[in-house]
Amino acid sequence: MPVTVAEIEAAAERLAPVVRRTPLLSSPFLDEIAGRRVLVKPECLQHTGSFKFRGGWSAVSALPPDVRARGVIAFSSGNHAQGVAYAAKLHGVPAVIVMPRDAPRLKVANTEGFGAEVVLYDRETEDRDEIGAALAAERGLTLIKPFDEPMVIAGQGTCGLEIAAQAAACGVSEADVLVCCGGGGLTSGIALALERHAPGLRARPVEPEGFDDVARSLAAGRIERNDRMAGSVCDAIVTPSPGELTFPIMQRLCRPGLAVPDALALKAMAAAFVRLKLVLEPGGAVALAAALYRPETVAGDAVIVVASGGNVDPAAFADVLREGA
Structure with a gap:
């Protein structure tokens, strides 16, 4: 079913007691690199280290109490896993999370730390949708999909409500909003919120090359699939294709998508730490990479960037900083 702005606003009310309202940050050094004003929305500071807590809480809190009590299941490379696991923990209900075997160890450990049961699978040879559906049926759990789920999209859209208000406070009414994009839950939710509350701001998905x-898919006018599911350091946003729910929203509301190489994502991680003191994971840095190092692809005097997550392995992050320095 289609997602509405009213559902995003309702999700914002449910989230209000628990969500972190992340700020818009800026740095003159980043502005100089980009050649325009850069405003960064650091969802890496959100609960569980990414925007995924918004969708996780929205979906779990929207379930009827008797259904919620039986527990939930999700599949994710880590950020949706942690968002759902923490939301379930706060609601006092069981959670089972299906995660790829190559997910960063930190994300697996954090998910287990929130009290969830983790089931690992091989993303090259096994279908996470089939695994999740089978476990849901076997145990009577409610499956919360990572992006193609109305209440998840509604929760992610609350980030867009905040961007609309914060951009207005900063005097920005016309700008591209670059969003790190996997299946499109965050991008489509933000796009819907901006359509109503800040029509001069237009969402643009950013992905790894x-x-x-x-x-x-946006260029072709139909859903396209990736021919492989591994090979990028941006594991958090490697998905097979946009969702059946998310794609029509993005097709209607988003400007053309962008892609950046892994090397620029890593470079953006270092820049975010040095200039904003933010810790980003590679998949959470691709939007910033596009703003800083592909400025010719962005128009206008300002650009808004969603830094979507910061769940990076400490040793890997140290390597990025060492190389960046």
Whole structure:
């Protein structure tokens, strides 16, 4: 079913007691690199280290109490896993999370730390949708999909409500809003919120090169799939294709998608730490990478960037900073 702005606003009310209202940050050093004003929305500071808590809480809190009590299940490379696991923990209900075997160890450990049961699978040879559906049926759990789920999209859209208000406070009414994009839950939710509350701001998905299914889908006017599911450091946003629910929203509301190489995502991670003191994971840095190092693809005097997550392995992050320095 289609997602409405009213559902995003209702999700914002449910989230209000628990969500972190992340700020818009800026740095003159980043502005100089980009050649325009750069405003960064650091969802890496959100509960569980990414925007995914918004969708997780929205979906779990929207369930009827008797259904919620039986527990929930999700599949994710880590950020949706943690968002759902923490939302379930706060509601006092069981959670089972299906995660790829190559997910960063930190994300697996954090998910287990929130009290969830983790089930691992091989993303090259096994279908996470089939695994999740089978476990849901076997145990009577409610499946919460990572992006193609109305209440998840509504929760992610609350980020867009905040961007609309914060951009207005900063005097920005016309700008591209670059969003790190996997299946499109965050991008489509933000796009819907902006359509109503800040129509001069237009969402644009940003993906890693070689895994730009959303950009290709928008260009082709139909859903395109990636031909592989591994090979990028941006594991958090490597998905097979945009969703059946998310794609029509993005097709109607988003400007063309962008893709950046892994090397620029890593470079953006270092810049975010040095200039904003933010810790980003590679998949959470691709939007900033596009703003800083592909400025010719963005128009206008300002650009808004959603830094979507910061759940990076400490050793890997240290390597990025060492190389960046």
